[in-house]
Amino acid sequence: MTELTELLPVLDDDMTKCVKCGMCHAHDALYLASLDESLGTRGQLMLLNAAVREGAQVGDLFTEKMFCSLNSYDPQTNCPTGTPVLKILAQVRQHLLKTRGLQGLADMFGERVLAAVSASAAARQRAAVLAKVAAAELPAGNQWTDALRPLSDAGALAPATALELLPEVSPAKGTGRVAYLVGSLTNYAAPEIAQATVKVLNAAGYEVVTPKAQKCPGDLFVTLGDLDTAAALAAHNAAVFAEFDTVVTSCAATGAAVKNGLAGDDSGLSAKVRDVTELLAEGFAPRARLDRKVAYHDDCQLRAGMKVTKEPKALLTAAAGSNFVELAAADSASGAGEGPFSLFFAPLAQKITAKKVERIVESKADVVASGNVAAVLHLNEALERAGASARMKHTVELLAEVC
Amino acid sequence: MKDSLVSKLIEIAGKDNVKTSIEDRIAHSYDATLYTQLPGVVVSPTTTDQVAGVMKLAYEEEIPVTPRGCGTGLSGGAVPSEGGISLAMTRMNKIKEVDAENLMAVAEPGVINQDLDKLVESMGLFYPPDPLSKKGCSMGGNVAEGAGGPRAFKYGCTRQYVKGLEVVLANGDVLKTGSRTVKYVTGFDLTGLFTASEGALGVMTEITVQLLPKPAYTETMLAIYDDVWQAGRTVSEIVAAGIIPSVLEFMDSATTKAVEAYAKVGLPADADAVLLIETDGHAEAAREDIAKCVEICQRCKATRVQRAHTAEEREGLWKARRSAMAAITRINPSLIQEDPVVPRSKVADLAKAVLNIGERYNLHMCSYGHAGDGNLHPSILTDIRDPAAMKRAREAVKALFDCVLALGGTLSGEHGIGREKAPYLRQEVGDVGIATMKALKDALDPKGILNPGKIFVN
Numbered sequence: 001m002t003e004l005t006e007l008l009p010v011l012d013d014d015m016t017k018c019v020k021c022g023m024c025h026a027h028d029a030l031y032l033a034s035l036d037e038s039l040g041t042r043g044q045l046m047l048l049n050a051a052v053r054e055g056a057q058v059g060d061l062f063t064e065k066m067f068c069s070l071n072s073y074d075p076q077t078n079c080p081t082g083t084p085v086l087k088i089l090a091q092v093r094q095h096l097l098k099t100r101g102l103q104g105l106a107d108m109f110g111e112r113v114l115a116a117v118s119a120s121a122a123a124r125q126r127a128a129v130l131a132k133v134a135a136a137e138l139p140a141g142n143q144w145t146d147a148l149r150p151l152s153d154a155g156a157l158a159p160a161t162a163l164e165l166l167p168e169v170s171p172a173k174g175t176g177r178v179a180y181l182v183g184s185l186t187n188y189a190a191p192e193i194a195q196a197t198v199k200v201l202n203a204a205g206y207e208v209v210t211p212k213a214q215k216c217p218g219d220l221f222v223t224l225g226d227l228d229t230a231a232a233l234a235a236h237n238a239a240v241f242a243e244f245d246t247v248v249t250s251c252a253a254t255g256a257a258v259k260n261g262l263a264g265d266d267s268g269l270s271a272k273v274r275d276v277t278e279l280l281a282e283g284f285a286p287r288a289r290l291d292r293k294v295a296y297h298d299d300c301q302l303r304a305g306m307k308v309t310k311e312p313k314a315l316l317t318a319a320a321g322s323n324f325v326e327l328a329a330a331d332s333a334s335g336a337g338e339g340p341f342s343l344f345f346a347p348l349a350q351k352i353t354a355k356k357v358e359r360i361v362e363s364k365a366d367v368v369a370s371g372n373v374a375a376v377l378h379l380n381e382a383l384e385r386a387g388a389s390a391r392m393k394h395t396v397e398l399l400a401e402v403c
Numbered sequence: 404m405k406d407s408l409v410s411k412l413i414e415i416a417g418k419d420n421v422k423t424s425i426e427d428r429i430a431h432s433y434d435a436t437l438y439t440q441l442p443g444v445v446v447s448p449t450t451t452d453q454v455a456g457v458m459k460l461a462y463e464e465e466i467p468v469t470p471r472g473c474g475t476g477l478s479g480g481a482v483p484s485e486g487g488i489s490l491a492m493t494r495m496n497k498i499k500e501v502d503a504e505n506l507m508a509v510a511e512p513g514v515i516n517q518d519l520d521k522l523v524e525s526m527g528l529f530y531p532p533d534p535l536s537k538k539g540c541s542m543g544g545n546v547a548e549g550a551g552g553p554r555a556f557k558y559g560c561t562r563q564y565v566k567g568l569e570v571v572l573a574n575g576d577v578l579k580t581g582s583r584t585v586k587y588v589t590g591f592d593l594t595g596l597f598t599a600s601e602g603a604l605g606v607m608t609e610i611t612v613q614l615l616p617k618p619a620y621t622e623t624m625l626a627i628y629d630d631v632w633q634a635g636r637t638v639s640e641i642v643a644a645g646i647i648p649s650v651l652e653f654m655d656s657a658t659t660k661a662v663e664a665y666a667k668v669g670l671p672a673d674a675d676a677v678l679l680i681e682t683d684g685h686a687e688a689a690r691e692d693i694a695k696c697v698e699i700c701q702r703c704k705a706t707r708v709q710r711a712h713t714a715e716e717r718e719g720l721w722k723a724r725r726s727a728m729a730a731i732t733r734i735n736p737s738l739i740q741e742d743p744v745v746p747r748s749k750v751a752d753l754a755k756a757v758l759n760i761g762e763r764y765n766l767h768m769c770s771y772g773h774a775g776d777g778n779l780h781p782s783i784l785t786d787i788r789d790p791a792a793m794k795r796a797r798e799a800v801k802a803l804f805d806c807v808l809a810l811g812g813t814l815s816g817e818h819g820i821g822r823e824k825a826p827y828l829r830q831e832v833g834d835v836g837i838a839t840m841k842a843l844k845d846a847l848d849p850k851g852i853l854n855p856g857k858i859f860v861n
Contacts, residue, residue: 016736016788021435021728022475026517026538035447035493035513037474038422038430050429061426080729081736 002058002099004051010091011052017083018045024075024085029333030068033351039068041075041085048092063104066092068345070352071223071338073256073304090262093225102143116346117154122381123343124155126374129188130340132157133216137229144224162187162194166210170198174205178279179244181237183254184216185373193373196400197250197276203403204283208248213240218264219257223339231264238267250276250396252372253338256305275302275371276396277311286319286402294320294398295327295365297356297379299372301338303331312371312395319402327363332356334370336378353382361388369395404443404486408464412446412488415456420447420494431489434474434481435536437737437787438822442469442483447491451569451577451608454490458606459575461488461852469854470602472512472544475536477740478821480548480601484855490606492543498522499609506614507566507583512543512607516550519612528614531558534817535728543607549599551817556775557649557683558615560817565598569609573848581611596843601819602854604847618683621649622693623711625720626678626700627671631655634676635751637703638774641680642747644699646692650681651775652724655754657761658731658769658782659723665730668723671706676754678705678774679724727771734767735784739796741803741823744778745812756806757781764799766792778816804830820858828858 024041025031031040038047047065050056069089076085096104116123131152138145162182178201186193198208214237218230237258241247247269249255257263261270296313303309317324335353336342342349356379360368368390370376380392404423412421422428422445433439443466448454461468467487474481483489496513503526510519516537520530533552534540540550546568551560567581581587581594597605628634638651654662654677663670670677678700682692693710700708711717732738745753754770757779761768772779781803785792804814804827814824814831829837841859844851855861 012788016786017732019435019732019736019738020433020474021536022473022539023536024539025473026515035496036427036430037491037493038427040430042474043430046433047426047429050432056425056429061424065426081732082729 002096003055004058004092004095005055007052007092007095011048011088014084014088015045015049015052017081018042019081020046021080024079027074027078029072029074029352030070030348033348038065044069044089045083045085048088060104063096063100066096067105067225070333070341072300072333074300077304086260086262090222090225090227094227097143097225102147112346113151113343116343117151119346120381121155122377123346125157125189125377126185127151127343128153128155128157129185130220132188133184133220137216137233142226144226157188158191160191162191163210163212163214165191166194166198168210168212170202170208170210172202172205172207174283176206178206178208178246178248179241180208180210181214181217181241181247181249181254181258181273182210183249183251183373184220185377186251189377190373193250193394193397196394196396199400200280200284200396200403201248201276204280206279209244211240217254217258219254219262220339222257222262227264230262234263234266234269238269241269241272242267245272246274246279247272248274248276248279250371250373250394252299252302252306253374256301259306275306275308275311277315277371278308280315280399281311284315284399284403286399288402290320290323290398290402292366293323293325293364295325295360295363295368296330297327297334297368297370297375298331299370299375300331300333302371308371312369315399316369316395319399325363325365327365327368328359332359334375334379336372336374338374342378353378357382357386357388360390365390367391367393367398369393369398371395408460408466409444411460412444412457415460416446416448416453420449420453421445431471431483431491434476434479436477436479436482436823437739438479438482440482440485442489443486445489445491447494449494451571454571454606454608455575455577457488457490458571458573462574462850465850465852467852467855468606470543470547470606472541472547473515473539475540476544476548476818476821477742478548478815478819478823480819480821480854480857481544482822493541495608501526503528505583507611508614509609509611510542511609512541512546514542516540516542516545523614524617527617529617530564530612530614532561532564542610546598546607546610547600547602548819549817551773551778553650553652553773555778555817556651556773557647562595562598564612565594565610566613567611568594568597568607570597570605570607572605573850573853578605583611599819601821601857603844603858604853618649620686620689621681621683622689623679623681623717623720624693624697625709625723626680626705627674627707628676628678628704629673629706630704631676631754632751633703633705634678637678637700637705638750639748640699640703641696644695646682646695648680648692648696648775649683650679651773652679652771653677653750653754653774653779654724654727654771655758655769657758657767658727658771661730661734661769662723662726665733666722666726668719668726670723677723679720724771731769731782731784735786737785737787739783739785739800741781741800742778742816742818743781743804743807743812743814744776744816745807745810747775747777749810749812750774750777750779752810753779753807753812757803760799760802760806763802764795766795766799768799776816777812801827822857825858825860
């Protein structure tokens with residue numbers, strides 16, 4: 001059993017902002033899938049309140065509930081009183097990790113992750129990226145390193161990373177110059193998305209600089225509760241990108257984590273980061289039309305995390321014309337979650353995902369675009385397994401076909 | 404809770420629906436008020452049979468049971484009894500039927516208000532009760548507390564729409580009330596009795612509500628005043644002119660100031676009151692009515708009158724009202740919000756009194772709400788961590804209800820009595836009123852196991 005009362009000075013003001021109105025539930029995919037208050041955002045905050053303010057002793061189940069989160073921006077963005085849930089949860093996880101180690105999380109790394117990994121190639125791939133990044137960035141002896149090591153061979157990663165494939169400078173005819181922050185999942189598992197990003201930016205007239213020295217932006221470590229590593233990575237990237245005015249991302253989860261400063265002080269990097277579609281909205285013109293039915297998954301990481309929703313849809317509509325079809329509840333969750341959620345909580349993730357797959361099938365789209373790389377990989381496999389013909393693509397991959 | 408009882412509950416409701424961990428109990432210890440109490444067990448039934456089984460056991464063993472919807476209530480109604488059963492109804496969430504021909508819908512109690520409204524809207528119908536928490540509150544909670552909302556002025560509260568209920572009684576018997584017919588005077592009005600009974604008389608497991616055809620057209624306007632009395636006069640004159648707006652919302656000076664600081668919607672700093680008015684129905688009628696409202700607002704010396712011409716403009720005018728809660732909780736984090744109703748002609752008196760009470764008790768207070776039906780939400784913004792301020796807040800609540808009753812008003816329009824207003828009930832309904840309510844309570848719940856500690860002071 002662990003006491004959390006010492007967190008009170010750190011969390012007091014942020015926690016007090018929650019008035020328990022329950023309006024987060026309507027925007028909380030995990031609550032809606034489970035209808036379990038203790039897994040909802042308000043429930044998490046009230047559990048925390050009992051532990052931090054009233055000294056309730058917490059054990060394994062509490063720890064699990066603090067980690068059981070999609071890390072979606074939706075509940076936080078729609079909170080009427082502005083309770084910074086993601087920041088609070090990150091701090092609690094850090095504290096739990098420091099005081100309890102991986103106690104209570106062991107179960108997640110045992111049977112559950114193995115079950116998720118054995119059932120899904122997308123899960124294997126994400127597990128492998130997680131292990132790879134952890135091995136690369138964590139100091140020796142860090143508790144996560146050992147826990148994650150068995151996952152490193154779980155899934156097939158791309159033969160060459162995005163950072164290996166992309167030139168440091170990709171010139172263009174226009175006058176704009178931007179730096180590209182790739183993100184770990186793209187780098188190791190989906191370098192083709194990085195290549196498409198550079199291609200469309202070039203077509204829109206931007207010279208793209210992809211600094212080889214960049215590292216994982218740290219968002220994975222925020223979800224794992226390792227804020228020290230996240231902060232070190234944020235500081236490193238801040239220095240790498242210091243000379244640039246605009247830093248573009250194509251991974252919404254990466255962009256959202258940086259933009260919201262979750263990883264800690266990044267010396268102004270958060271103010272410079274923009275989603276690739278924000279830049280394309282100003283200079284991209286399709287030269288051909290997409291010849292199949294296209295829909296758009298309005299992922300929370302991009303919509304609520306980066307406040308970008310009109311641009312990608314406008315670009316896709318321009319590229320697809322009458323081939324663009326609406327996806328019902330386009331803003332509903334994919335079940336991918338940010339961080340290791342879909343590995344830890346596979347049954348809940350699958351429940352959320354199944355609903356999304358159903359809606360994609362109903363839309364009759366051939367291809368569904370999204371700006372969140374995790375959602376693209378996660379849903380792609382779910383569609384394949386469901387026997388659906390539709391596939392996921394990153395928005396820039398579709399735009400790259402017509403530029 | 405004793406292991407043997409938990410085993411029996413698991414037998415009745417299934418393992419996945421019975422939780423005893425401290426984490427699950429904490430997550431069911433509260434609603435949207437500042438009260439908390441820890442239940443002994445959380446049961447989330449999925450069928451009426453399970454609810455009946457739970458009640459039968461609770462009746463035999465005399466275990467307190469507190470039904471719970473989504474926990475968005477503002478009276479403490481869903482806060483459980485220490486050590487009792489929190490009966491979480493959220494998993495009974497099927498919309499069983501929409502009967503467009505007879506304008507009826509049948510829903511389980513866990514259905515979200517907005518989900519029902521969206522579904523029937525797609526069929527050209529609408530479910531009028533629209534509490535501002537509609538995206539997160541349940542039909543069961545709405546019926547249990549008698550929820551209202553901005554549209555209540557024209558369309559009435561939940562009570563007007565409940566036509567039939569399936570209720571599990573304290574001893575586990577299942578009662579069906581009401582009828583799908585338009586007219587119904589067969590025996591006592593049991594549907595009316597269980598509506599707004601706050602979980603103290605039975606547990607609802609199925610709700611039949613009436614629907615209306617969706618109004619074809621809506622007009623929206625906003626009026627700003629530098630004198631709250633003129634806003635009050637406007638409300639009276641609109642009603643006197645024979646107009647029934649679908650929305651007639653009010654914000655006082657303190658709310659307006661907070662909203663402007665937070666949402667920057669362009670409200671003047673010296674505004675003493677703001678009215679948001681909507682009329683609906685056939686296009687011609689709605690336009691004619693709103694034009695009359697504009698005229699009345701101008702006659703009552705509104706300093707600015709804005710009418711929405713597009714959907715965006717309409718959203719813009721609503722933004723001020725919708726931002727109210729977010730804005731005021733930025734002043735101070737802990738919110739105590741009441742829902743008294745006064746005769747419509749006394750709305751300005753109540754709004755003034757709220758600000759005076761705030762001054763008297765050195766508290767941030769403000770009010771906003773449904774001026775059309777005299778139902779305001781006096782709000783105290785305080786800090787739960789400051790015991791002295793919390794003590795003053797409790798005194799201010801008492802002063803508020805004294806004032807409401809002196810104005811000829813009532814304690815609650817749409818939140819229910821719960822724990823929050825129990826100490827003041829006798830003051831309004833008198834000894835005979837309490838005795839009559841208690842007689843009903845004793846007849847239906849002789850062992851006092853249903854939501855004890857609410858409505859009546861123990």
